[in-house]
Amino acid sequence: xxxxxxxxxxxxxxxxxxxxxxxxxxxxxxxxxxxxxxxxxxxxxxxxxxxxxxxxxxxxxxxxxxxxxxxxxxxxxxxxxxxxxxxxxxxxxxxxxxxxxxxxxxxxxxxxxxxxxxxxxxxxxxxxxxxxxxxxxxxxxxxxxxxxxxxxxxxxxxxxxxxxxxxxxxxxxxxxxxxxxxxxxxxxxxxxxxxxxxxxxxxxxxxxxxxxxxxxxxxxxxxxxxxxxxxxxxxxxxxxxxxxxxxxxxxxxxxxxxxxxxxxxxxxxxxxxxxxxxxxxxxxxxxxxxxxxxxxxxxxxxxxxxxxxxxxxxxxxxxxxxxxxxxxxxxxxxxxx
Amino acid sequence: xxxxxxxxxxxxxxxxxxxxxxxxxxxxxxxxxxxxxxxxxxxxxxxxxxxxxxxxxxxxxxxxxxxxxxxxxxxxxxxxxxxxxxxxxxxxxxxxxxxxxxxxxxxxxxxxxxxxxxxxxxxxxxxxxxxxxxxxxxxxxxxxxxxxxxxxxxxxxxxxxxxxxxxxxxxxxxxxxxxxxxxxxxxxxxxxxxxxxxxxxxxxxxxxxxxxxxxxxxxxxxxxxxxxxxxxxxxxxxxxxxxxxxxxxxxxxxxxxxxxxxxxxxxxxxxxxxxxxxxxxxxxxx
Numbered sequence: 065x066x067x068x069x070x071x072x073x074x075x076x077x078x079x080x081x082x083x084x085x086x087x088x089x090x091x092x093x094x095x096x097x098x099x100x101x102x103x104x105x106x107x108x109x110x111x112x113x114x115x116x117x118x119x120x121x122x123x124x125x126x127x128x129x130x131x132x133x134x135x136x137x138x139x140x141x142x143x144x145x146x147x148x149x150x151x152x153x154x155x156x157x158x159x160x161x162x163x164x165x166x167x168x169x170x171x172x173x174x175x176x177x178x179x180x181x182x183x184x185x186x187x188x189x190x191x192x193x194x195x196x197x198x199x200x201x202x203x204x205x206x207x208x209x210x211x212x213x214x215x216x217x218x219x220x221x222x223x224x225x226x227x228x229x230x231x232x233x234x235x236x237x238x239x240x241x242x243x244x245x246x247x248x249x250x251x252x253x254x255x256x257x258x259x260x261x262x263x264x265x266x267x268x269x270x271x272x273x274x275x276x277x278x279x280x281x282x283x284x285x286x287x288x289x290x291x292x293x294x295x296x297x298x299x300x301x302x303x304x305x306x307x308x309x310x311x312x313x314x315x316x317x318x319x320x321x322x323x324x325x326x327x328x329x330x331x332x333x334x335x336x337x338x339x340x341x342x343x344x345x346x347x348x349x350x351x352x353x354x355x356x357x358x359x360x361x362x363x364x365x366x367x368x369x370x371x372x373x374x375x376x377x378x379x380x381x382x383x384x385x386x387x388x389x390x391x392x393x394x395x396x397x398x399x400x401x
Numbered sequence: 402x403x404x405x406x407x408x409x410x411x412x413x414x415x416x417x418x419x420x421x422x423x424x425x426x427x428x429x430x431x432x433x434x435x436x437x438x439x440x441x442x443x444x445x446x447x448x449x450x451x452x453x454x455x456x457x458x459x460x461x462x463x464x465x466x467x468x469x470x471x472x473x474x475x476x477x478x479x480x481x482x483x484x485x486x487x488x489x490x491x492x493x494x495x496x497x498x499x500x501x502x503x504x505x506x507x508x509x510x511x512x513x514x515x516x517x518x519x520x521x522x523x524x525x526x527x528x529x530x531x532x533x534x535x536x537x538x539x540x541x542x543x544x545x546x547x548x549x550x551x552x553x554x555x556x557x558x559x560x561x562x563x564x565x566x567x568x569x570x571x572x573x574x575x576x577x578x579x580x581x582x583x584x585x586x587x588x589x590x591x592x593x594x595x596x597x598x599x600x601x602x603x604x605x606x607x608x609x610x611x612x613x614x615x616x617x618x619x620x621x622x623x624x625x626x627x628x629x630x631x632x633x634x635x636x637x638x639x640x641x642x643x644x645x646x647x648x649x650x651x652x653x654x655x656x657x658x659x660x661x662x663x664x665x666x667x668x669x670x671x672x673x674x675x676x677x678x679x680x681x682x683x684x685x686x687x
Contacts (some may be wrong), residue, residue: 166414277512283505287489293453294558295478295506340493343513 067347070338070381071223074351080131081355085129085362086121090369093117102126128255131263131319131360133354135252136326138267138316140353142309143327144345147276148281150212151288156327157313160219160306162228162303163324165195166317175237178366184247185262185318187387193227198222204299210286211299249374250321252361259319270312274346277305281342325379326353329387336390356383360397404466406431406562406594407452408481414447420423422458425617431561434588434595436605438629439615440639446486449566452596464562478506482555486566486598488547492540494680495579496531496550497522498538503557525553529583545576549583556587563588565597570602577601578631581608602643602655606630614638632657643677 086098099114101121104111111118142157150159158164165301169191175186199222202213234244280301283291288298317323333343360378367373405428414422429435437445454469462469464480472480483505484568491497491555501529504518514522525534528550534542542550548568555563568584571576585608588595599605605612614622614629616638622629630653635643642678648655 279513283502285491289455290489292455292474292500293478293483296473297474341498
């Protein structure tokens with residue numbers, strides 16, 4: 065039940081990821097110089113590192129790394145929370161239409177010719193939240209006896225509908241197709257401190273609400289009926305968790321684009337490697353998700369430098385084999401074939 | 402009557418056009434163990450789930466004089482503990498963690514267990530001989546052990562009323578008797594009121610104070626086991642002929658007679674007589 069051990073391991077992983085993420089790039093900067101820059105910006109020491117290197121660290125790489133941490137933590141925590149309230153191991157934060165809604169919002173702005181404007185994240189955010197709201201409205205009014213299932217099915221339908229509209233728009237505007245694709249596959253290349261500032265409040269609020277549910281999510285593991293007989297209101301809990309996770313995820317994808325796979329593999333890796341109690345899964349997934357996305361972004365910008373590989377490609381490319389490895393190792397350890 | 406632990410009036414549960422429980426009225430006195438018996442599909446589980454407020458129903462259910470529908474989930478969970486026939490047992494959860502879930506109705510929504518909650522659960526695990534298994538994962542336990550763990554979680558709710566749906570269905574005969582004896586001891590120790598669906602009529606006769614016989618959603622008989630378990634009544638409502646026999650020490654044994662195939666004597670019965678109540682001679686109890 066104690067999350068301390070796994071949390072320490074994940075924190076070490078995050079520290080290494082952040083240091084690598086800030087040090088590695090077209091200009092190599094030593095970890096000492098990175099630390100010195102950070103400390104001087106926090107007003108603790110006076111750094112002897114050149115102002116160019118300081119600018120690279122503080123104004124270019126660090127916002128990107130920090131944004132990667134925020135997005136990775138949010139997607140992983142959102143995935144864990146969705147898996148908890150829907151009691152479905154395949155649930156991810158995009159289950160109820162966040163990705164389709166954000167994609168449609170972003171596409172609308174791009175085909176209207178405002179691709180680099182501040183309007184894009186706003187449209188993506190509104191699209192994401194709107195899609196989940198629509199899903200909920202349709203799902204809750206469906207099957208009363210099994211509202212979980214009707215909400216998930218409504219999510220599938222809403223996602224299909226919005227994706228169809230998005231695809232149609234995209235095909236009607238072939239000149240902008242590359243931009244749309246770039247956004248859909250996710251990237252942190254335009255990250256700035258202003259993005260961090262814009263996203264952080266939503267993600268912090270979301271993370272606080274989700275972490276506060278860690279025990280309730282464990283109660284839900286025994287099923288809705290038993291949770292109810294233990295005094296929990298499963299539908300209310302689900303609405304609260306989905307609301308919080310949606311707000312945070314929508315904010316995250318509005319600046320990063322649709323980075324897939326993090327919300328599935330990070331929580332499951334934590335479950336397999338550590339414990340499946342949400343008291344462990346939620347906090348450890350946040351830290352491990354942050355580290356994972358920083359490393360994925362590092363690869364995304366270095367493997368084909370100076371070109372960038374979409375980060376969503378990297379998360380799946382390294383995430384899937386790693387996850388299969390963990391799954392395999394765990395099975396062997398338990399003596400299963 | 403307000404001094405009943407559980408009272409239900411005109412309780413009706415419908416699934417579409419099907420009536421699962423039809424206008425059932427009854428009550429359970431504090432400290433009493435009432436068994437719900439009847440054929441499969443007679444409505445035992447549905448009635449039990451209605452008493453736990455897990456089934457939308459018409460009519461009223463009162464717990465200690467208070468109407469069930471007027472209580473919040475939490476208030477209800479402090480009064481009624483419910484154990485389904487097949488509890489959901491997350492394989493990776495430990496015995497200790499699972500037991501602590503029982504404290505949920507006593508905790509704030511965002512709160513976690515206090516040392517006091519942990520002490521209470523440790524005490525329960527000790528009482529149920531589970532202390533050595535506290536850190537074991539549920540997937541590694543046997544059926545009898547799991548049943549004790551589920552009881553520990555239910556008792557951790559500290560609810561005066563315990564609803565058990567077929568608590569012994571997954572167990573072999575020896576474990577069934579053990580579990581029911583444990584329930585009996587616990588209810589005496591803790592002044593619990595127990596309502597349980599039981600499919601084994603012999604065990605029901607042995608352990609309960611009173612039986613409610615259900616048939617097609619209707620409560621057709623209500624009385625001491627000896628009054629309810631009569632051959633004509635059972636033949637009418639169980640849809641199969643049964644024999645009710647009495648052992649030398651006065652226990653009832655309910656058996657379904659083997660159909661005569663090879664000219665065997667009609668009195669031949671498939672009896673599973675357990676432990677000390679096994680009898681040398683059995684007499685029919687019509």
